[in-house]
Amino acid sequence: MIRQLEREMHAAATSTLNDWHRFKWDEARSAGFRGPAEAHLKATLQGGDTLARYDLAANEGVPRAVDHDLQMWGCVACNLCVTVCPNDAFFRLPTPAGSDLGSRQQYMVLAELCNECGNCMVFCPENGDPAQVKAKLYIDAGRFEAAGGNGFLLAAGDDQVAITARAGSESELPHLSELLNDPDEGLPLRIHDLAALAERSSG
């Protein structure tokens, strides 16, 4: 469904869902319909095979599974955790050139946005819970100290993101620093602003 949507948005020269919806409404109305549903209904009643794409036969396959235990770095990089997270907690960064981290993309969790709903675990094809296994990044020191599991506290350094690892996660610091301080990509947040905000709200 997502691939189909991507193709249709591309064909309509739209880059956001809102624009694409507007395009579909304009298209239907300029063809004399009251909206896209009426256009679809008419095509179906006229014998068009408009429902075949999403029928049971096309979707009854077992979800893809990979017999591999999820690790903090490297995975099949299917991107599903980013797509299905309802809270925008997951993000990805390309693996820097020359890095020894597996796979072309690395996935991280913004811990303060994750409410542990479990959705990413349902969709992840590897064995394990992405929200617990992938690197959990905190902005708020209080929440970082109160939480368990892997964890990294981010702060604004002089010219780089300063990272503190929770006990047990220190060996991952060089990898995380390589990703978050990559000059071409790096952490997609304004850490100065967020760190100041976290300090004010806890103070």
Ligand code: SF4
């Ligand atoms: S468990 Fe956390 S990261 Fe995973 S989908 Fe839910 S909110 Fe998002």
Ligand code: SF4
């Ligand atoms: S869903 Fe799992 S395998 Fe896919 S990118 Fe996220 S962590 Fe990696």
